[in-house]
Amino acid sequence: MIKLIEKIEGEAKLNFNFKEGRIDFVDIEFMSTRNIENILRGKNAFDALVINPRVCGICGHAHLIATVQALESCYSNLKLSNKAKIIRELTLNFELIQNHFKWFYLTMLPLFGHKQEILKATYPSQLMGKAIAIFGGQYPHTSYAVVGGVVCEITQMDIVKLEHYISQTSKFVEENLVKTDSEIFLTCKDADALLDYEGDLPDILREIKKEGFLEHGKSYDRFISFGENSYFKKGKSLKAKVTHNISVLHVKESEMPSSFAKNVSFKDKYYEVGPLARAMVNKTPLIADAHKKYGDSIFSRILARVCEISQLLQHSKELIKDLDLSEKSYIEPSIDISKLSSSGYSAVEAARGTLIHKVEIENGMIKNYEIITPTQWNLSGGTKDKQGVSQKAMIGLSDVKTAELVFKSFDVCSVCTTH
Amino acid sequence: MKKKMRVLWLSAIACNGNTHSFLNYPYMEQFLDDFEFIYHPVIDSEYSLEDIVSKEIACDILLIEGAISKEFKRADVSVVEIIEKYSKIVKKIVTVGTCATFGGIFRESGYEETSGLHFDQEEPLKTHQDLLDKTISVSGCPVHPEVLVNTLYAIKKSVALKLDNFLRPKEFYAYTVHNGCTRNEYFEYKVDNHRFGELEGCMFYDHGCQAPFTHGSCNKILWNEVNSKTRAGLPCMGCTEPAFPRQNLFSTKKNMAIPENLPVGVGKRVYLTLAGISKAFKIDRLEKKLFDD
Numbered sequence: 242m243i244k245l246i247e248k249i250e251g252e253a254k255l256n257f258n259f260k261e262g263r264i265d266f267v268d269i270e271f272m273s274t275r276n277i278e279n280i281l282r283g284k285n286a287f288d289a290l291v292i293n294p295r296v297c298g299i300c301g302h303a304h305l306i307a308t309v310q311a312l313e314s315c316y317s318n319l320k321l322s323n324k325a326k327i328i329r330e331l332t333l334n335f336e337l338i339q340n341h342f343k344w345f346y347l348t349m350l351p352l353f354g355h356k357q358e359i360l361k362a363t364y365p366s367q368l369m370g371k372a373i374a375i376f377g378g379q380y381p382h383t384s385y386a387v388v389g390g391v392v393c394e395i396t397q398m399d400i401v402k403l404e405h406y407i408s409q410t411s412k413f414v415e416e417n418l419v420k421t422d423s424e425i426f427l428t429c430k431d432a433d434a435l436l437d438y439e440g441d442l443p444d445i446l447r448e449i450k451k452e453g454f455l456e457h458g459k460s461y462d463r464f465i466s467f468g469e470n471s472y473f474k475k476g477k478s479l480k481a482k483v484t485h486n487i488s489v490l491h492v493k494e495s496e497m498p499s500s501f502a503k504n505v506s507f508k509d510k511y512y513e514v515g516p517l518a519r520a521m522v523n524k525t526p527l528i529a530d531a532h533k534k535y536g537d538s539i540f541s542r543i544l545a546r547v548c549e550i551s552q553l554l555q556h557s558k559e560l561i562k563d564l565d566l567s568e569k570s571y572i573e574p575s576i577d578i579s580k581l582s583s584s585g586y587s588a589v590e591a592a593r594g595t596l597i598h599k600v601e602i603e604n605g606m607i608k609n610y611e612i613i614t615p616t617q618w619n620l621s622g623g624t625k626d627k628q629g630v631s632q633k634a635m636i637g638l639s640d641v642k643t644a645e646l647v648f649k650s651f652d653v654c655s656v657c658t659t660h
Numbered sequence: 661m662k663k664k665m666r667v668l669w670l671s672a673i674a675c676n677g678n679t680h681s682f683l684n685y686p687y688m689e690q691f692l693d694d695f696e697f698i699y700h701p702v703i704d705s706e707y708s709l710e711d712i713v714s715k716e717i718a719c720d721i722l723l724i725e726g727a728i729s730k731e732f733k734r735a736d737v738s739v740v741e742i743i744e745k746y747s748k749i750v751k752k753i754v755t756v757g758t759c760a761t762f763g764g765i766f767r768e769s770g771y772e773e774t775s776g777l778h779f780d781q782e783e784p785l786k787t788h789q790d791l792l793d794k795t796i797s798v799s800g801c802p803v804h805p806e807v808l809v810n811t812l813y814a815i816k817k818s819v820a821l822k823l824d825n826f827l828r829p830k831e832f833y834a835y836t837v838h839n840g841c842t843r844n845e846y847f848e849y850k851v852d853n854h855r856f857g858e859l860e861g862c863m864f865y866d867h868g869c870q871a872p873f874t875h876g877s878c879n880k881i882l883w884n885e886v887n888s889k890t891r892a893g894l895p896c897m898g899c900t901e902p903a904f905p906r907q908n909l910f911s912t913k914k915n916m917a918i919p920e921n922l923p924v925g926v927g928k929r930v931y932l933t934l935a936g937i938s939k940a941f942k943i944d945r946l947e948k949k950l951f952d953d
Contacts, residue, residue: 245735247709248702250676252735273732275673275769287910291897295765295801298676325857343683347702357704363688370684371884378892379883380684381677382802385894387910392856392893396951402886571857656676 244641246648248348250299251655253620255648257641264638269622269631274501277660281610286312286578286602289610290384293598296612297657299343301381302336302373303591304598304612309386311598314585316388316574324568325390327560330470331403332373333589334553334560336380338410339366340592341516341550344652345418345441349543352646353448361441365413372406375399388578390571400561407561411554418442423551432531432544442547449540458539458647460634464518465507465618467492467597468590472556475588477512478521481532485522489588489597494613497622502658504621504629505613513537513630514594514618515652517545525552537634539650546652579605591615593652614657664696665720665816668712668746669756671701672739673766673774674726678757681802684884685809695812701725713737721815722750727759729771743777747788752815753777753795756808761797761826762902779826782902797827801899806881807832826902828875833900836924837871840879841890847872850938851946856893859950863895864919868910870898872923 243256256268277296281289293308294301306329313319346362370380376393377383385392411423419426420439429435436447449455464478467489476485487507495504505511512518517537520528527548531541586599594615601609621629628636631651635644671679679701685691698719699705699712707717713735722743730740747753758764761776768774778785778795796815798807811829814821821829838844846854846862854861863869871879871890878888878896890896898904913920922931 245708245710248704250701251671252709272736273673275675275766277769279770280765280768285908285910288905288907291905291909292765295675295677298674298678298680298802301675301677343702347704351704359692359703360689363683363685367684367686367884371886374884374887374892376892378887378889378894379878381680382899383889383892383894384897385889385892387856390857394857394859394893396859569857571855573855656674 242641244645246645246653249649249653249655250297250657251659253653253655255644257644262639264635264644266625266628267632267635267644268499269620269629270500271502271655271659274659278610278612281607284607286581286600286605286607287388289600289607290387294382294384296614296660297654298381299340300336300591300593300654300657302333302377302383303589303596305384305386306333307587307589307591307596307598309388310587310589311585311600312388312602314587315581315583315600315602316576319389319574320572321390322568322570322572323563324565325570327564328376328391328393328395328570329386330472331557331560332376334557335369335372337590337592338550338553339369340652341546342366345547348649348652349445350441352649353445358441361417365410368406368410368413372403375403387571389574390569392571394570395566397566400564404558404561407554407557411551414551414554418547418550423555427551427555430526430530432527432534432540435527435544442544446540446544449543454643455535455538455540457638457643458542458634458650459536460513460630461511462537463510463512463630464521465512465514465595466518466522466590467588467595469588470590471560472553473519473590474522476522477507478518481521481529483522483524489586492597492613494611494617500622502617502620502622504623505617506621511621511623511629512618514615515542515546516549517542518594519590520545520548539647542650577605578602581605593654593657594618612660614654614660616651616654616658619651620653620658664694665812666698666718667695667721667723667812668698668717668719668750669700669723669725670739670742670746671734672724672726672728672760673732673769673771674757674759675766676701676725677802678725678808682805682808685805686885691809694816709735713742716745716749719746719749720751721812722746722753723756724753724760724777725756727763727766727769727774728777729774731772747791747794750794753791754808754811755795755797755799757803758799758801758899758901758904761799762904764801765905779902792827795827796821796823796829798832799826799828799900800876801904804832804877804881804883807877824875832877833875835875835877835880837874837876837878837888837890837896837900838923841871841888843890845946848938849941849943849946850935851943858893860946863890863893864912866912867895868908868912869895870901870906870921871896873921874898874901876900
């Protein structure tokens with residue numbers, strides 16, 4: 242049967258094949274594309290900083306950071322202040338956080354039969370939007386990160402505001418998501434202990450257990466994460482065995498016959514990306530414990546995504562302490578872009594996982610641009626013998642409703658996929 | 661229970677930026693007391709997209725996000741067909757954002773005849789002329805949440821909004837983005853040594869700022885209630901205007917050292933005369949750092 246999966250920043254068509262009452266194979270189809278890569282060709286390279294955030298309304302900031310880093314990788318002697326690096330990392334953190342709130346309260350809750358909690362989604366995500374706007378002027382769709390740094394200068398008074406937005410958001414987490422001190426939640430190493438807490442997250446985790454969903458959503462137990470920064474590590478995890486020596490050069494995109502989306506593989510294998518992948522590579526104790534007990538099921542996937550909210554809030558507080566406001570926000574590149582012919586790439590961790598941008602510049606103009614989005618990794622649609630991560634995660638389920646839950650546990654983004 | 665206004669939020673060729681900008685509206689609780697979505701890209705609704713395209717659901721306002729082409733389909737039905745069906749029954753149509761109004765970035769996405777509902781950039785279209793009286797445009801990439809929501813309240817209260825030539829409410833689009841920018845003095849007195857990463861300076865002279873000739877309230881009502889692009893130090897990209905996105909967005913196009921695009925309504929000769937006089941000021945305060953030791 243064919244089902245249109247809606248409200249994933251667009252739609253996808255899933256064609257379910259059943260065998261003896263269980264899902265045997267799922268074909269995933271995206272019905273459109275917006276040809277961003279074509280739009281970019283022939284334009285001034287810096288214009289990509291304005292166009293690319295418009296790939297996606299919910300994770301456009303990650304596209305900005307990926308763009309600026311891809312462009313910067315084209316230069317050979319570019320200087321970037323530590324301050325600019327920290328500011329970029331902060332704003333990207335804030336985008337990840339707002340995304341996870343929206344996903345949990347708008348997408349996940351209804352799948353467990355609860356009412357959507359619109360205000361619980363918008364209140365904290367608006368605070369994170371304000372935090373980005375202090376630096377970027379607005380959210381969504383700022384282009385404040387430019388080659389050489391960031392356009393803004395910030396003051397101690399801006400930092401005060403910023404700290405308040407972060408504290409208010411932490412408070413929201415403590416009063417709603419997991420009702421305990423953030424410190425306790427962040428140092429918790431036992432996934433089962435979480436089930437004894439009050440809060441919207443423990444409620445959902447308890448329901449997963451009660452409904453017998455603990456086996457649901459398991460896939461290859463194969464994770465990858467390329468976007469390195471002061472918090473996330475680069476690496477892959479195969480059945481909890483982590484290695485860090487991986488290269489983007491082994492990432493391949495290929496056309497799919499039935500869909501506008503392209504497949505993405507690493508050394509010819511499909512990998513899961515996103516918060517669970519990052520936590521596996523980072524060996525976050527709580528998530529490692531969940532994974533040990535419940536594998537790469539929806540339990541671990543949901544927990545990892547929500548847990549990242551608290552981790553990134555905490556890490557952002559630390560990052561702010563490292564900011565040296567006397568440093569420059571922007572250091573002008575020594576060579577003008579119009580004299581630059583080069584190529585480069587970047588990999589950053591967006592809300593849904595590794596985002597890769599590749600660019601080729603000729604005299605400052607874009608000759609070629611390629612974008613590989615996180616959802617492409619997770620939703621690569623393979624054949625029956627070689628299935629994509631989310632396809633495999635749905636195999637064996639007995640109904641389409643549960644399959645939709647598993648599918649959406651990957652936090653699918655249709656607009657990104659159909660860039 | 662009071663009757664809520666029923667709204668259909670339809671996305672065409674879009675990035676969902678307007679959807680997420682809307683979610684930043686600070687008084688969402690109040691809004692949801694007064695309006696309900698028969699369909700929205702992320703907020704749960706009574707009807708599915710399949711219901712929307714296959715049936716005719718009662719509705720008061722049609723919101724369109726994204727560039728429009730008859731070739732682009734939602735749930736297997738052309739967006740133009742969906743728009744035509746609902747535009748007959750609604751009281752008002754609102755084109756949300758620059759794509760739905762002028763075509764915007766996704767005008768170039770390669771679909772057949774892609775444009776806004778009534779305009780292909782600044783060119784008025786011959787199609788859908790019967791809907792002109794019903795349409796209000798709230799351009800911007802993305803739209804400012806307050807501009808969208810307050811326009812919806814104007815419809816609810818049957819306020820007759822004055823519209824400009826592109827059907828945009830003058831209440832929000834009669835201003836230029838330049839109005840209220842904290843960098844205004846550098847513009848007024850022609851202090852033209854802006855560098856990125858500083859509180860000082862005006863991006864109009866070298867870095868492509870389009871604020872003096874872009875209509876919008878960005879610096880009047882601010883974004884996320886705290887800031888604006890130009891205040892932060894990012895040039896205005898002219899995202900509310902028909903020509904968005906222009907090219908070479910980070911540099912100012914000049915003819916013989918004079919910016920090609922001048923503030924709205926300002927003639928070149930007067931501008932030159934005035935610039936010459938203004939430059940004579942040499943205001944020490946504006947040549948130095950703002951927070952001087």
